[in-house]
Amino acid sequence: MKILSASQIRELDKLTISHKPISSIDLMETAACECVKWILQNLSTQNFTILAGRGNNGGDGLAIARLLHNQGKEVEVFWIENSPQISIDCQINHERLPKEIPITLLNAQNCNLHIPAESVCIDAIFGVGLSRPLEGWLADLLKKINNLPNLKIAIDIPSGMYADQPQPAESTIFRANYTLTFHQAKLNMLLPQTGNFAGKIAVLDIGLLKEYEREMPCNYFLLSENLVKSWYQERLPRPIFAHKGTFGHSLLVAGSLGKGGASILAAKACLLAGTGLLTLLVPPCNYSPLQTAVPEAMLLLSSAQNYIRNDNHDFSSFKAVGVGCGIGLHEETQVFLKNLLQKAQAPLVLDADALNILAQNPDWLSLLPVNSILTPHPKEFERLAGSWQNDHEALEKQTAFAQKYHCFVLFKGAYSRIATPQGKIFFNPTGNPAMATGGMGDVLAGIITALLAQGYSPEKALCIGVYAHGLAGDLAQQKRNAIAITPTMLLEELPIAFAKLSVS
Ligand SMILES: NC(=O)C1=CN([C@@H]2O[C@H](COP(=O)(O)OP(=O)(O)OC[C@H]3O[C@@H](n4cnc5c(N)ncnc54)[C@H](O)[C@@H]3O)[C@@H](O)[C@H]2O)[C@@H](O)CC1
Numbered sequence: 063m064k065i066l067s068a069s070q071i072r073e074l075d076k077l078t079i080s081h082k083p084i085s086s087i088d089l090m091e092t093a094a095c096e097c098v099k100w101i102l103q104n105l106s107t108q109n110f111t112i113l114a115g116r117g118n119n120g121g122d123g124l125a126i127a128r129l130l131h132n133q134g135k136e137v138e139v140f141w142i143e144n145s146p147q148i149s150i151d152c153q154i155n156h157e158r159l160p161k162e163i164p165i166t167l168l169n170a171q172n173c174n175l176h177i178p179a180e181s182v183c184i185d186a187i188f189g190v191g192l193s194r195p196l197e198g199w200l201a202d203l204l205k206k207i208n209n210l211p212n213l214k215i216a217i218d219i220p221s222g223m224y225a226d227q228p229q230p231a232e233s234t235i236f237r238a239n240y241t242l243t244f245h246q247a248k249l250n251m252l253l254p255q256t257g258n259f260a261g262k263i264a265v266l267d268i269g270l271l272k273e274y275e276r277e278m279p280c281n282y283f284l285l286s287e288n289l290v291k292s293w294y295q296e297r298l299p300r301p302i303f304a305h306k307g308t309f310g311h312s313l314l315v316a317g318s319l320g321k322g323g324a325s326i327l328a329a330k331a332c333l334l335a336g337t338g339l340l341t342l343l344v345p346p347c348n349y350s351p352l353q354t355a356v357p358e359a360m361l362l363l364s365s366a367q368n369y370i371r372n373d374n375h376d377f378s379s380f381k382a383v384g385v386g387c388g389i390g391l392h393e394e395t396q397v398f399l400k401n402l403l404q405k406a407q408a409p410l411v412l413d414a415d416a417l418n419i420l421a422q423n424p425d426w427l428s429l430l431p432v433n434s435i436l437t438p439h440p441k442e443f444e445r446l447a448g449s450w451q452n453d454h455e456a457l458e459k460q461t462a463f464a465q466k467y468h469c470f471v472l473f474k475g476a477y478s479r480i481a482t483p484q485g486k487i488f489f490n491p492t493g494n495p496a497m498a499t500g501g502m503g504d505v506l507a508g509i510i511t512a513l514l515a516q517g518y519s520p521e522k523a524l525c526i527g528v529y530a531h532g533l534a535g536d537l538a539q540q541k542r543n544a545i546a547i548t549p550t551m552l553l554e555e556l557p558i559a560f561a562k563l564s565v566s
Pocket residue numbers: 075076086089090091093115116117118119120121122144145149187188189190191192193194195196197217218219244268
């Protein structure tokens with residue numbers, strides 16, 4: 063699914079209105095109906111306070127007020143003079159508002175509002191038409207609302223948030239629990255500095271014409287379940303006469319003294335994600351726990367007791383190599399990595415300390431085999447590519463890095479994003495904050511390695527792996543309604559996540 067810019071969405075709105083037998087006021091009515099449908103399905107609240115502006119986002123808000131009232135809900139409206147003009151469709155919806163709905167005008171002279179604590183607060187002040195940061199009484203009003211304990215829902219985009227431009231520092235933005243957004247998530251909702259203001263995102267289909275969208279140039283995409291399923295199913299069903307050799311032999315280079323757990327987590331994930339065979343190269347200090355915890359794996363031992371060193375093992379039979387989880391930064395481990403980069407024949411996944419070693423030896427980046435997969439969290443990426451002032455700069459750095467070194471760069475976190483060497487970015491919608499616990503990345507590295515070993519291309523292995531990892535995290539979180547989950551809990555759900563992706 064494309065993540066279009068605000069101007070492209072406006073263009074798509076216009077194209078839909080001119081090519082479909084639908085007027086702009088009816089499109090607004092569709093948008094409002096979809097919002098109300100979502101609200102009735104997801105909330106049992108009786109009272110709603112609508113904050114509506116005077117543009118089309120405000121028009122949506124006024125239509126939502128009427129539709130909720132028609133459903134027997136208690137509704138009140140604050141009509142906010144945020145612009146000198148009233149849009150035509152907003153004016154029409156103002157006229158359509160039943161007179162039983164109390165409406166209070168708010169402007170610079172009168173901006174006092176009282177919202178009962180039990181009322182759900184709906185923000186329809188600004189949509190994607192925002193052209194400058196909020197200031198003065200409007201910014202003060204939003205700050206006041208943000209401090210209220212009420213449940214808050216933003217329509218299309220939280221007011222004050224830019225859709226796709228760098229957000230000026232210190233901007234005032236409506237802080238939503240949910241954002242009901244039309245057609246697609248907006249770029250800034252998926253980025254860390256602004257995304258927190260959107261809360262949970264629900265994308266509502268309002269029938270914009272997909273055939274025009276297809277032709278719009280765009281480098282940003284949100285992975286959809288259907289796309290990931292279609293890629294995963296390319297290698298399914300497994301042939302009846304398949305054997306362990308059919309699904310590839312993975313090598314994981316992992317662990318050091320005190321970090322043997324990382325190799326166990328990565329190994330279990332690699333097996334559950336379907337590798338046919340698994341070998342680990344580990345230091346002897348991790349030998350016993352690994353043999354006990356993961357009897358399915360074969361072990362190659364480093365000649366150094368507590369870390370991995372370059373022993374000239376033969377890696378030619380492996381279909382995929384995952385390197386880095388818990389390996390540490392020992393000088394001899396660094397030499398091992400350099401040698402691996404120079405000799406690698408199989409596709410590589412570089413995680414954790416493999417990335418930190420690269421950051422310490424930037425000259426070795428030129429040794430990265432084409433289409434290698436790098437899986438940094440933000441700090442690891444900063445070590446590799448330098449710091450950034452804002453999310454957009456980070457996004458540009460990620461794209462530029464992937465293009466310069468012809469590699470795939472996964473920038474991990476909420477809405478983890480995958481940069482391809484061709485300049486595309488895929489955002490991942492699965493996963494949740496309960497997954498913010500140590501070892502989650504090790505599991506992911508094991509999953510991606512297993513998918514590569516089974517023959518998926520690096521791009522598909524990475525996208526399927528990230529999506530399935532987040533999905534398993536969601537299943538593990540939902541099963542227990544957990545605040546935090548461990549990587550072990552996620553591993554338990556991994557077969558179910560892959561089973562879900564295997565059915566159309
Ligand atoms: N056909 C359509 O165009 C549809 C539009 N829809 C809604 O329309 C919204 C976009 O509406 P608009 O383009 O009217 O824009 P907004 O409603 O976001 O903005 C309203 C007005 O505020 C002014 N403004 C911008 N930044 C300001 C600031 N910082 N301080 C004061 N005033 C400022 C703008 O000049 C504009 O006149 C979407 O987000 C969506 O909610 C939906 O109804 C679906 C259909």
